[in-house]
Amino acid sequence: MLSDSEKNLRIIGTQIHYYFICKTKLWLFSHHIQMEQESDLVSLGKLLHEKSYKEEKEYTIDNLISIDFIKKQGCLELHEVKKSRKMKKSHEYQLLYYMYYLKQKKGIENIKGVINYPKIRKKITIDLDESKEKELMDVIADIGNILDMDTPKPQRMKICRKCAYFEFCWV
Numbered sequence: 001m002l003s004d005s006e007k008n009l010r011i012i013g014t015q016i017h018y019y020f021i022c023k024t025k026l027w028l029f030s031h032h033i034q035m036e037q038e039s040d041l042v043s044l045g046k047l048l049h050e051k052s053y054k055e056e057k058e059y060t061i062d063n064l065i066s067i068d069f070i071k072k073q074g075c076l077e078l079h080e081v082k083k084s085r086k087m088k089k090s091h092e093y094q095l096l097y098y099m100y101y102l103k104q105k106k107g108i109e110n111i112k113g114v115i116n117y118p119k120i121r122k123k124i125t126i127d128l129d130e131s132k133e134k135e136l137m138d139v140i141a142d143i144g145n146i147l148d149m150d151t152p153k154p155q156r157m158k159i160c161r162k163c164a165y166f167e168f169c170w171v
């Protein structure tokens with residue numbers, strides 16, 4: 001049987017990302033209700049990655065986390081490539097989760113996270129310090145609570161119009 005901390009580590013990066021965007025979306029996705037349009041967004045992300053970082057190789061670890069590319073510069077650098085900084089909090093926590101996962105499951109301590117925004121030519125560096133690790137634990141615990149509940153009531157937001165679950169929530 002899995003321990004609580006092992007169960008928590010089964011939270012995949014996409015769930016962390018959705019946690020900061022919309023709790024309904026997080027719940028639907030986590031209960032295997034997936035719509036077509038999501039795959040278009042994934043393809044768009046892939047295209048951006050391929051155009052900007054052709055030489056770099058993507059890594060999927062344990063079928064749970066997918067890292068756009070990795071570099072070794074004294075420490076292990078995990079790189080994510082994003083379109084814009086609109087959802088920067090979700091980008092940051094997704095990457096913190098990857099760093100935490102490698103630390104817990106693979107025993108790798110010396111890790112840095114880098115978020116690349118090629119369209120605006122910016123990079124942000126992230127460190128998994130004690131306080132960030134604690135915040136991440138709170139997020140993971142909260143995700144677990146949300147998934148155990150009934151579907152959270154949708155809240156209308158600007159992003160709903162572009163969301164794959166629009167019809168599910170609003171039509």
Ligand code: SF4
Pocket residue numbers: 022023024025154155156157159160161163164165166169
């Ligand atoms: S349509 Fe809006 S409320 Fe529904 S899942 Fe998408 S973002 Fe959330």
